Amino acid sequence: MTTCEVYGLRVRQARLLRRMTAKEVLAKMGWSGARLTRMERAETVELAVQDVDHLSEVLRFPAEFFTTAPVSRVEPSDLSFRAPKAMTAAEKNRMAQVMALSGDFLLQLHAAQKLPPLLIEPRPTLDPVAAAAAAREMLNVGPDAPIADLTHLMERSGIPVMMRSERFGSQGLEGNSRGRLEKHLGCSVWIGEFRERPLVASRELDSWERTRWTLAHELGHLMLHRNAGEMTDEREQEASRFASEFLAPYAHASASLRSAPSLVNLLPVKMKWGISLGALLRHFYESGAMDEHRYETLRKQLYTRVNPDTGFTWGRTEPGWDDRLPERPRLMSRWVEAVYGTKSVQALAARRLILPVDVIGELMVGQRGPAQKAVATPASAAAPSVTGRRGAVVEVDFAGAHRSRQA
Ligand SMILES: [Zn+2]
Structure with missing residues (x-):
């Protein structure tokens, strides 16, 4: 019997x-007992080739995936x-493994063509304000x-960003009327054999x-909380x-303001620095x-003020x-x-990658094409390329995003 590892x-x-x-997989494989759990916990196991093929069919992953050593190891507590x-727990575990697979995918791309070098270096001993100044310096921003x-700045500084279409488990975000900044919109992790590279994920927000x-919040975690363990309230605030x-x-954002600014005074500050009034208020207060x-x-x-354009309060749709x-x-x-000379899913499928094409599609949700500009792209120019969410590569349909906000 031929086996493989x-x-x-x-x-x-x-x-x-x-x-x-595990139960579903066991049933489909015709296995019993704790066989799958034992297998998942083992570093490697010897498996008959026909079992690997069967597993590949059941899980819809190429057989090569199972025989290729994982590089990034991510558990929920690492996020x-x-x-x-x-x-x-299953959702948390899945989230961690999506990050791990993204990490391995990026490293595979890196082996073919070097990713931008990492410009930031964590500064866990600094306070958040000093760390923010240090990060600006490292990223060569005055x-x-x-x-x-910001996304482009992070990515060209060696911090890849991915978009997630799921809600990270939180419900009713848009209706959050208390105005607390939602804490669960993103997450970050260090990937690679030596956890040498950061990776940031954000929900695909409109x-x-x-x-x-x-x-920016995730960049804060990268600068301040590497290997810090569980995220406490205090760390979230930092x-x-x-x-x-x-x-x-x-020091600079407040320079043009008189004391006791009003919301209207803060508006130009918001637009200049690209930060919400809600966050600015708290920032100036702190x-x-x-x-x-x-x-x-x-x-x-x-x-309480209502934005006449949307019918929602400023807290939900601020001016601007x-x-x-x-x-x-x-x-x-x-x-x-x-690396692959294409972004088309059909063409990628022919490349015999170790990840299924639909998973690559999930990793690439929200990525935009190199030719598109984030700012002031006419809606009509944003032609979605391939796929849908389950399919594969998705280029952001800005027009759609816009419409859904007005809906
Ligand atoms: Zn956080």
Whole structure:
């Protein structure tokens, strides 16, 4: 009987990606007992070739996937991410393995064509404000310079960004009327054999303000909380403080304001630095620009004033909400195109990659084509290329994103 060596983690990854329970896989394989669980926990097992083929069929992953050594090892506790209570263990595990597979996919691309070198270096001993200044310096952004495209800045500095279409388990986000900045929109992790490369994931949001702030928040985790273990309230606050200071350094962002600014005074600050009024309010309050009473008063205004364009409060759709398009990453799609000479799913399928094409499609959700500009792309120019979410490569349909916001 011919056998081959199968990696336990690969079996687990494929099962989680397919959202199958061990029981379901056992039944389909005609196995019994704890065989699958034992296999998933083992580093490697010897398996008959026909069993590998059967497994490949059941899990819809190429047989080569199971026999290729995993490089990135990610468990839910490695994610800078506090899972909402509603999120199941299976969802958390799946999330971790999606990050691991993205990591391995990026490293595979890296082996063919070097990814941009990593410019940031974690500074866990600094306070969030000092870390934000340090990060700007590492990324070669002056302390007084607004960041036009944060996603592009991160990606060209060696921090790939991926978009996730799932909700990270949190419900009713858009209806969050208390105005708390939602904490579960993104997550980040260090991938690679030595966890030497960061990877950031964000939910595919149609708010440009939330997209930028989420990425800045994850950058904060990367700078401050590498190997920090579980994300506590305190760490979340640190990453949030970092995010606001990184996007809008207080000393410069507040320079043109008189004391006791109003929401209307803050609007030009928002538009210049690319940060929401909600985040700015908190940022200015924490930086000492206003007392608690004024902060609470302005916050109340934010969540009671109605935006006539949308019928929602400013808290939900702030003035300027549709002045920019939400940023989208492009590193992964760019590298796929450079390495495989195509972004088309059909063509990728012929390349015998170790990942199924639909999984590559999931990893590449929201990636935009290299020719598209994030800002001021006419809606008509944003032709979706291949696929849908289950299919494969998705280029962002900006027009669609826009419409759905107005819906
Ligand atoms: Zn966080």
